[in-house]
Amino acid sequence: MITAGIDIGSISTKAAVIADSKLLGAKVIFTGYNAEQAGKTVYEDLLQELHLQPSAIQKTVATGYGRNSVKFADKTLTEIICHAAGAHFLNPPVRSIIDIGGQDSKAIVVDVNGNVGNFVMNDKCAAGTGRFLEVMARALEVDLENLGDLSLQADHPSKISSLCTVFAESEVISLIAKGENRANIIAGIHESIASRVFSMANRVGIVPPVVMTGGVAKNIGFVKALEKKLGITPTVSKYAQVNGAIGAADLAAGLK
Amino acid sequence: MIGASKMGVGLCETAEGMGYSPDLCSYARSDIACATVNGGPIGGLPRPDMLVCCNNICGTVLKWYEVQARYFKVPLFILDTPFCHVGFADEAKRYVRRQLDEYILFLEKTCGRKMDNNRLKEVGKLSLEGQRLWQAVLNTTANRPAPMSAFDAFFHLALIVTLRGTRDVIDYYSQLLIKMKDRVARGKGAIPNEKYRLLWDNIPIWPRTRWLSQKFASHDACLVADTYTSAWCGTMKYIDENNFFDSMAEAYTRIYLNIGIDEMAKQVLEMIDKYQIDGIVMHSNRSCKPYSIGQYDIQKIIEKERGIPSLMIEADMVDERSFAESQVETRIDAFMEVIKQRKGR
Structure with missing residues (x-):
């Protein structure tokens, strides 16, 4: 199962893609004025880098202050839950x-x-x-x-x-x-x-x-x-900045 | 009323322009400013003949009422109730009781007539009956689903606060009680789909009660009880209706906020059990130090004794400039995710 997480923060917007509990890749861009556009851009750029079609992503979770502006997300969750999940994903103990x-x-x-x-x-x-x-x-x-x-x-x-x-x-x-x-x-x-x-x-x-x-x-x-x-x-972790997005992608995998 | 009608910021600004610090309580700032401009939703309160205050739940009220007494050039009576860390010492009892005698002399002098003992008994009985009915109304929210929420209680509270001792309170709460019992019988909840039951601590964030109630309802969470509205009937156990004068001293002094943190935590724990609470929402109120101090300790005691989570919202009861919506929203969403995660296990 391939899932994505998008974390729109006040300064930067992050995306991560996970396939069967393995991190495929992550990306960071500046949020700027338009949070909705930033979410779209980082997502599309990352998919391009990973040579994935949007149809390959089965579920997406959005988090961060701009979470509600990600129209294509299946669910929004707060950074608290996502950072916990991301840290656990990268470092289970x-x-x-x-x-x-x-x-x-x-x-x-x-x-x-x-x-x-x-x-x-x-x-x-x-x-x-x-x-x-x-x-x-x-x-x-x-x-x-x-x-x-x-x-x-x-x-x-x-x-x-x-x-x-x-x-x-x-x-x-x-x-x-x-x-x-x-x-x-x-x-x-x-x-x-x-x-x-x-x-x-x-x-x-x-x-x-x-x-x-x-x-x-x-x-x-x-x-x-x-x-x-x-x-x-x-x-x-070297993924510290994209930890929330990784957590969002991980939680997306658990969505029914 | 000023807070709920979102008129607080303007009046607070007026008070600050008069030289009062933005750190001063927003009730005090609003009231002091309101008197000078006849502001607020009803164009200011009628001019007083005298002012009476008690420091059992507020220290600011001493200076605030002194300011108002000077402004209106009217006499002021202050009832001083010593803090009760535990129990109620005899010295404290005598001290407060003696002030009640002084209070009568003050009233007789200011009103120009003698006190009527029979009338006192009558009003006292009405007051106690009003408190009993208010508690009975609040008790109905122990049912699942709760027929009303704390947000409704914040509204219905008006009568016990302003008309205590009158027939109106009894009529109103009797009818409200019938209505709530009927909702319980029909299984009708305050929110459409009550899944989580929360307890509110501190004075409401008056200008944002609607937003907050909708926010919690969107998570299927109902604030079924609170430490604030229940304080208006929290000292009934000390009142002896055949000996109003002596028991009054104790009831005024041993009120929630004038007692030690352990005692407050004990009452919160009782409420958690009574209303089957899943989480506590604490308003750390910039204006109200007596209510907000000790919240971290109470939070720790609750976590230890009952293992339920709590949320701290930093805001103010009247001054909307101290409310940051998106920050509060994220904290509420995260808190609800934690509760859902815990309940789902």
Whole structure:
């Protein structure tokens, strides 16, 4: 059975295709203004890359903030269930998932079957999300992709006390004005996000093995900061960013 | 009423323009602003002759009513009820009881006439009867399917809040009770296909009750009970109708929100069993600290004692600027998926 999962997030849109419990491929594009179009594009491009006809896909599940704009989906599910399923699919022993996407961060505890036991999502504020890092990268004139490596060079991470994105940005700007080096500022930003995620993880009661998913998992500096705070080393799959789409495709296989 | 008519934001903005902090409770902001512009759905409340408040469920009310008493230039009486972590100490009883004597003197002086003991007994009995009937109405939702939901209770609540002690309350709830019993007999539920039964905690998100009720109904979930509407009949056990004055002190003081978190959790657990609850929906209310503080602890106690999931919605009872629809929607959808997954097992 071949199934597809589409995850339309606030920043990027992801698609994955699974055939008989094996991942055939996955793809990421920017969501942009038109979520519906992004869902279609990523799906069609991926099928083309995999040399599959749309008729070959038996079921499709859509997830993410734009889930309801995927008209051709058989079902929509939230990211919570999909990330749990995706992490379980890639790494069956997993018991906890920390997902940090564009505008949400969440901590999820799953049972041995990958069913969600409990979850906590960030409160309304955008601090502690991918968008927060984007804003900071812009203020620091650093490419988003380089934040992680740069922060590893820090010798004395700055204290970013504010938990609000807008105020934290002003704080970063004043640190720049004071001549603080970039590596320390970035490391400070990572620590401030890690501290927020840490309290969420405690609230939900995470247990190892822990995996980290979502686009922010690609940031090695943040993963290290989180590891330090949690005292647990999270596993990061190379499919971390498309984990939700993989979970959606996996759940699609279970649809009747 | 201001919240439900979606007039809260405008009035809150007015209050903020007057210099009140956006962190101040939105009931206080709305009321303070409303008085100055005769706003809200009924064009403001009539001018008061006096103001009376009690701090048993709210600390903000002290300053809020002082502000209003200065604005209207009227006398203010404050009934101070000490917090009851556990039990009800004798000192607390004497302290509150003595204030009731002061309250009578205040009323006699302000109204210019003596208190009528017989009338007190009559009104007290009506009040108690109203509470009994309201509890009886709420009890009907223990049936499957529930004949009404918490969203209906938020509406019918108006009488026990504003007309307690009058005949009208008794007439209204008697009829409502007959209607609900009839729905139970006919197996008619509040939502078309009740599969999941939820409990609501905290004050409603007034401007979004319709959206929320439809959202939950779309998942075949009915909010069958809540800690809010039941608080208006939650201290009946302390009331002695042959000794109103003494028992009144206890009933006012030992109300839900003026008791320790363990005591609150105990009441929530009782409700979970009584109404056969599958999950708790908690509104972390930006305005109401006494109601929202301790929710994480109650959540943990429930998870441990009954193993049922809970959802936290961050919002405000009146100020819609604190409500983010798509974020709340994702959390509700995810919560319902978890409940369905658990129930399906």
